[in-house]
Amino acid sequence: MSQSELERTYFQDGLHGNHCYGCGAWNDKGLQIKSFWDGDESVCIYQPKPHHSAMPPDVMNGGTIAAIIDCHGVCSAIADAYRTEGREVGDGEKIWYATASLTVNYRKPTRIDGPVTARARLTEKTDKKTMFEVDFFSHDGVLTCDASVLSLRVPSEWADPTGLFKHIDSNS
Ligand SMILES: CCCCCCCCCCCC(=O)SCCNC(=O)CCNC(=O)[C@H](O)C(C)(C)COP(=O)(O)OP(=O)(O)OC[C@H]1O[C@@H](n2cnc3c(N)ncnc32)[C@H](O)[C@@H]1OP(=O)(O)O
Numbered sequence: 001m002s003q004s005e006l007e008r009t010y011f012q013d014g015l016h017g018n019h020c021y022g023c024g025a026w027n028d029k030g031l032q033i034k035s036f037w038d039g040d041e042s043v044c045i046y047q048p049k050p051h052h053s054a055m056p057p058d059v060m061n062g063g064t065i066a067a068i069i070d071c072h073g074v075c076s077a078i079a080d081a082y083r084t085e086g087r088e089v090g091d092g093e094k095i096w097y098a099t100a101s102l103t104v105n106y107r108k109p110t111r112i113d114g115p116v117t118a119r120a121r122l123t124e125k126t127d128k129k130t131m132f133e134v135d136f137f138s139h140d141g142v143l144t145c146d147a148s149v150l151s152l153r154v155p156s157e158w159a160d161p162t163g164l165f166k167h168i169d170s171n172s
Pocket residue numbers: 015016017018019020023070071074075096097098099100101128129150152153154158159160
């Protein structure tokens with residue numbers, strides 16, 4: 001069942017303290033993408049800004065597209081893990097995933113003058129690994145990119161607000 005715009009809950013709003021450039025609701029300078037369930041698919045609708053352009057000012061930059069797809073895929077893996085356990089995103093013991101692999105095929109230029117949409121579907125899952133395939137559309141409904149995002153479950157140190165590397169350094 002799809003949620004109407006008013007009753008939507010966005011995955012990122014449950015990821016408290018997330019400063020990620022693409023999906024962190026607590027990063028004022030980031031993209032602050034928002035993702036939600038539409039039945040079995042997850043959806044992200046994003047209005048690009050003029051400075052998200054490629055060389056032609058009416059075409060969206062590929063790196064920004066990749067950041068949206070990456071973060072939408074990883075947040076979908078996180079939301080799927082919570083949903084599997086019957087919990088809302090962010091409730092109870094925290095679940096974190098990080099990108100292990102991202103593949104983006106740029107099929108057509110993406111118009112920048114309206115909201116883009118990423119639609120993701122789960123294609124593979126184990127306890128630790130989750131794969132989402134993502135289709136990316138320009139505002140006129142053209143499929144401009146297809147992508148796959150492999151997310152791996154990571155420990156809570158990844159969410160340490162003071163940083164990750166001190167945990168890695170102390171373990172090595
Ligand atoms: C407030 C907080 C907010 C938290 C943030 C909330 C959302 C953030 C969204 C943004 C996402 C990012 O940008 S995250 C930043 C970008 N990503 C990273 O920096 C990740 C860097 N990579 C790593 O740290 C590591 O490689 C990991 C954690 C991804 C995986 O290491 P690991 O956990 O030791 O995994 P490992 O045992 O080697 O492998 C487990 C299984 O996965 C497979 N596998 C591992 N890597 C790959 C790979 N690249 N491609 C294919 N398969 C792979 C292995 O073959 C194995 O399969 P099998 O034998 O089991 O079959």
